[in-house]
Amino acid sequence: MEVVKLQxxxxxxxxxxxxxxxxxxxxxxxxxxxxxxxxxxxxxMQKNDMARSKIEAMIGRLKSLEQSS
Structure with missing residues (x-):
């Protein structure tokens, strides 16, 4: 019995x-x-930051073009 329990x-x-x-x-x-x-x-996250920077730069250029007109 003990052997079975040990097994x-x-x-x-x-x-x-x-x-x-x-x-x-x-x-x-x-x-x-x-x-x-x-x-x-x-x-x-890096790609997102780069895209955000590019978009912000584009917006800035568009605003400056708008002000030049």
Missing amino acids: QLNEKMERLIARCRQLESDNAAMKVQQDAFHKERMQL
Whole structure:
């Protein structure tokens, strides 16, 4: 009876270890994905800032043209 309980406990431990390894692997993959999303977000923010600057410059030129007329 004790041997059976020890075997069952051993099997549970093996499953827990396997699950823990899987979670560690998943966590590492999510960290890589998070880093990629963060990098992409920073690039999009830079593009947005450049677009905003260009639009503001265009508006300024249009206003100066309007005042010149």
